[in-house]
Every structure is written in C-alpha cells, then in structure tokens.
Amino acid sequence: MTLLNSLTTNSRPVTRNEYGGLQIQTCLSADENDAVRSLLSRAVEADLLPETYLERSRREFESLNHHVYDVLVAEESVIAVVVLALSYWKDLRKERTRIQKTYFLIQGTSDDGVKVAELDGRTCAKRAKNAPALGQLTRHYLGLEPVKCATPYVETRIGYKVVAKTPDGSLVSAFDGSVYKREVWRSEAAQDEHGGGFYYYESEALARETTRQGVTFAKCVSQGKALVLCAVEVAGRVVEYDSGKRAASRLRILNEIGAVAIDDE
Secondary structure (H helix, E strand, C coil): CHHHHHCCECCCECCECCCCCECHHHHCCHHHHHHHHHHHHHHHHCCCCCCCEEEECCCEEEEEEEEEEEEEEECCEEEEEEEEEEEEEEECCCCEEEEEEEEEEEEECCCCCEEEEECCCCCHHHHHCCCCECCHHHHHHCCCCCCCCCCCCCCEEEEEEEEEECCCCCEECCCCCCEECECCCEECCCECCCCECEEEECCHHHHHHHHHCCCCCCHHHHCCCEEEEEEEEEEEEEEECCCCEEEEEEEEEEEEEEEECCCCC
C-alpha cells in the first residue's frame, strides 16, 4: 500500500450509467481502454475471472459480460480495475429470467501477473454511485480512500388518514389501538384483498366524505372515539381499492388537520 500511495494517480471526473458502471468512452483514452481489456484477459486466462460468452438456442438465451466500474490509472499505467461479471439467463418460451452479479478487484503485479479479489456485491454499486472521480472506488477497495454507500432515494407521496385521538393527545388506530407517533414511520407489507398495509386516501376531500358517510369506519368501530384527519406521508408498495382507499407498505403521520365525524343518520 505504501507503493501505491506514492504513485501519482490520474484522477478525473467520470460519468456513470444508472447502475453505477463507468461510461468508459467518456473517461478513458483508447490506450487506457486497451490496458483495461488486457488486464481482464489476463485474469480470465489465469482462471481468476469468468470468461465472457453468449449462447442462444430456440429455448433459451444465456450470456456473461464484464462491466467496468472503476479504473485506477497511475503514472500513465492501469494499476487496478473494479469489474462486474454479470451473468444473464432467459427462458425464451416461459419468459423466466435469472441474473447473477459478482464484483471483482483486479490488480496487475510486477511480473505481469494478476491478483483478483471478490468484492461485497451488496455495496459495490452503491459505493460507485458515490465515487465521482476516476480511481476513487478502486482506492477504496485498496484501503486508501473510504467511499460511503450512496443513500438510496425513496419516492414518497402525501395522503390523508383518519385516526382516533385519545384524551392524552395520542394518535391511535381506530381499529386496533396501535399508536401512530408523529414523524415516525410504520411498516407493514401492503397486500391485495386487504391483506396488509396502512390505509389512507390521496384526496383530503375524499377522506372527509367517506368518513362522514361511514365508509371509512363503521359506527361500531368509531363509537365513542374522537376521530381526526391527518396529513400523512407514504412510501413503498401501494394497493389501490375501488372505493378510493389505498394501502401503503410504509406510512407516517405528518400533522393533524382537524376533527371529523360520522353522520348520525
């Protein structure tokens, strides 16, 4: 590692695809690209990296490809490469597929050999997305420069939910009494046919009207309870029902809007 630290690395901005792989044509010269391919070929010849292939028949399609995720260039030489070996299989008749991903760190040695180490497949692509400079991801796996995993983006949406409010001000489910703490996520897999998840409405007006009509809660459920309408944030899988009700896998209450009630008639 001391030798690597002493080398002058050629670090430059890189562009990546949606999976984190390098767009090689934009960040490597033709000579550097040739050197990368040579290093990968030596690793294949040493039986340390699976060989690429493509096979097709009337029944199935199968392939294995190398996708470069980072390259460490120092003193005009390719020192190491992070590569994904991606295998793909598809049944052409039944439309079934299978994908396997294995990430490797490949280093050249002084005697023109190669050294290969398998990397953690759960985090390599996430770290790549947080590595905007050439060689940065490779240096992480060489123990020279830590790169954190990218924080995944979770799409959320706003909705409206009616809950019960206890005398002490707590917000609870009118059905089972479980507590909804403000700004705290609750999680339960949303399933079809009312099999799970947290119910809400996308429209405030619809949440009010269905509650008033006794659609959201039967009177036997809400009787004696103070009902309040709340703005909520939801995420994850959402199941839609004809009544306009939705069930989400994740939900948290943002704030109270006001009291609601079921008509007496």
